[in-house]
Amino acid sequence: MSAGTYAPRPGAAPLGRMIAAQTALETRMLLRNGEQLLLTVIIPTLLLVLFSAVDIVDTGSGESVDFLTPGILALAVMSTAFTGQAIATGFERRYGVLKRLAASPLPRWGLMTAKTLAVLVTEVLQVVLLTVIAFALGWSPHGNPFAVLLLLVLGTAAFSGLGLLMAGTLKAEATLAAANLVFLLLLVGGGVIVPLDKFPGAVQSVLGLLPIAALSDGLRDVLQHGAAMPWGDLAILAVWTVLGLGAAARFFRWE
Numbered sequence: 001m002s003a004g005t006y007a008p009r010p011g012a013a014p015l016g017r018m019i020a021a022q023t024a025l026e027t028r029m030l031l032r033n034g035e036q037l038l039l040t041v042i043i044p045t046l047l048l049v050l051f052s053a054v055d056i057v058d059t060g061s062g063e064s065v066d067f068l069t070p071g072i073l074a075l076a077v078m079s080t081a082f083t084g085q086a087i088a089t090g091f092e093r094r095y096g097v098l099k100r101l102a103a104s105p106l107p108r109w110g111l112m113t114a115k116t117l118a119v120l121v122t123e124v125l126q127v128v129l130l131t132v133i134a135f136a137l138g139w140s141p142h143g144n145p146f147a148v149l150l151l152l153v154l155g156t157a158a159f160s161g162l163g164l165l166m167a168g169t170l171k172a173e174a175t176l177a178a179a180n181l182v183f184l185l186l187l188v189g190g191g192v193i194v195p196l197d198k199f200p201g202a203v204q205s206v207l208g209l210l211p212i213a214a215l216s217d218g219l220r221d222v223l224q225h226g227a228a229m230p231w232g233d234l235a236i237l238a239v240w241t242v243l244g245l246g247a248a249a250r251f252f253r254w255e
Helices: 015-032 034-053 064-094 097-102 108-136 145-169 172-189 201-207 211-223 231-251
Strands: none
Touching: 015 034, 015 064, 015 108, 034 064, 034 108, 064 097, 064 108, 064 145, 064 172, 064 211, 097 108, 108 145, 145 172, 145 211, 145 231, 211 231
């Protein structure tokens, strides 16, 4: 029997189709997971509505929603790209899912690409939802949309690298605890809801170097104050991106 009699011809699908299929699968798993949904959608939405409607934190002059929305957008990026991805990938590694996927025709870099694309798809849904809610609360944004996009992309890359680094080096249970702890600490001390100028001067300098603070402040400078391009915050995010992705590529363990 000649090889040409088989239909369809056996073999791996084209690389682009494999990545697209894996991206769709990763996106569905992200959106179906109850804990992920809590982190990525419900908590940011509740925080935006609560702190915009109730004068709990002094956000300075102007409407509270104008200060809070950029920080909540940054929190949404962190919740998906860092916390959610770290926890999901950590347990996939524990249960041997990553090991089996690594033996498939989809290359390892293709799997990481699919995970990143799934994060971006989820973030688009988050941003749309939070933007609609913010407009309903009276938000009036300003600034350059390209600068906002660049900040969100760099923030996603930075948090993805850190999330994959954590998932690829710690045990799944340790990743679960550490990722949630970091989420809570950065929510409080990352300039998301509480302005950084409420902290002591020395603490402000340290907190300002965190990726969540750089993303929050950068988005706030553009959307609230109309800044053209927050180069300082972009530089901080770029450094975290290089460090996070570089360390993840070097130390990530598939088993």
